[in-house]
Amino acid sequence: MPTTIKDIAKYLGISPGTVSRALQRSARVSKETIQKVEEAAKKLKYRPNITAQRLVSGRTHNIGVILSKDIREYTSVQLFNSIILNGILEVAEAHNYNLNFAIDSQGKKQGALFRILQNHDVDGVLIINVVSEDIIATLRTSGIPVVLIDNHFDNHSEFAVNNDxxxxxxxxxxxxxxxxxxxxxxxxxxxxxxxxxxxxxxxxxxxxxxxxxxxxxxxxxxxxxxxxxxxxxxxxxxxxxxxxxxxxxxxxxxxxxxxxxxxxxxxxxxxxxxxxxxxxxxxxxxxxxxxxxxxIAEMGRTAVGMLLDLIRGQYHGKNQIAIQPKLVIRKTCGAK
Structure with a gap:
């Protein structure tokens, strides 16, 4: 028999309602309780009923990920984005979210992004690297929560996670x-x-x-x-x-x-x-x-966390998060 919310509640000695809210990372539940519930769910091999969750919440449990067209051009961009995506995937999977990918097509109406928006296939969107202003404008008017990653737009009202x-x-x-x-x-x-x-x-x-x-x-x-x-x-x-x-x-x-x-x-x-x-x-x-x-991976993890909170209407932090880097000294600088 598959593990249920009631099984987790019985295991922890708390109510099924608290378990349900914790699995949704509700602001009404403490971080300590959320952590305990998530650890118990993992230990008991709990698998949520995604179809039921969608019916109750009205959400798709899909996140759109838009990549810059530059991903096809430079080795470093490919490596950078693959590491960001690992961070995104880690958090998305932990919260039972799927990822839908699209490449920036310079605002073309037949692009994958516009099909996603027309079909209401995503709860939120992550944009990695610089993409066209048309895409940003389209998403802004759609009302779908958006978080930019490794983007440096002058508009500080956008939600974004960047390296400093x-x-x-x-x-x-x-x-x-x-x-x-x-x-x-x-x-x-x-x-x-x-x-x-x-x-x-x-x-x-x-x-x-x-x-x-x-x-x-x-x-x-x-x-x-x-x-x-x-x-x-x-x-x-x-x-x-x-x-x-x-x-x-x-x-x-x-x-x-x-x-x-x-x-x-x-x-x-x-x-x-x-x-x-x-x-x-x-x-x-x-x-x-x-x-x-x-x-790089932390940028991805942080961005997904921000987006999920925006989807739930629970984000109260800064619009712009800059993650501080660190100097790594090797041979090319001449340091002894």
Missing amino acids: DRYGAYIATKHLITLGYPSVGMMGITEEAFHRECLSGYMQALTEYGLRVEPYFIQKGTGSMESTYELTRKMIKNNHLPKAFFVVTDEMAIGVIRGLIDSGLSVPQDVAVVGMDDIPLLDYVDPPLTTVRIY
Whole structure:
């Protein structure tokens, strides 16, 4: 016989109503009770009747996940998103939610997103990376709860979970300055909002330590290793090379390192490099890349938790959550 709510209630010595509310993570139930009920449900191998839940709650128990079209273009984006999705899946499964995926189709009416909305197939939507403003506007008017992940829109009324990119750029640049490098460049990206956040942190560190901002030390790549490889070679050719680089993604940092090495320079002896992400790809980089670790899976977990509370009408926190990253020191920065 399958385990029922009454079985859990009897096991814990509480009422079935309390168990039911705890499984829905109701605000009327304490966090301690919710934890006890969830642990007991797992131990007793409780499987909820999703059909019955849908009839009672009027919810689909589906979450829409919209991915940027860039997922098809860059290795680092694919890795980053796969880690975010692991975090999302972990929490969604724990709360008996399914995921429906769609790729940003630049607002086209035949896109998967619009079919989802027309069919009322989801209770809420997660948007990963930058997507078109049309999609944001469409979702806003639909009334469906939406949480953005790794998006940097200027509209602070949107619910969003991001890495604190400004702080990440600041600690990376500060680290290079305190190691004694007289000039620190920044290899940014053409995605304006993300670049702006990183540039702000980078310039904050330069200003704090009295280093001059040299415009020709600040470059923008497209996001690929190839773009930063070519930019690095061009800077060397033009004799506009700083003694150290902060690079806004690890994939781009690998391109910088390869550009330096192929030009006969050593890392970090001639030029130091610090990236940002701490993606699994770094296990195969030589020399090992100093980077800023982004807690990518935690971004996914936090975003789903926020969305579920919004779906239930129980979210009372900040609209914007920025998860603080951490500097991971390896070999490319030249630290002893």
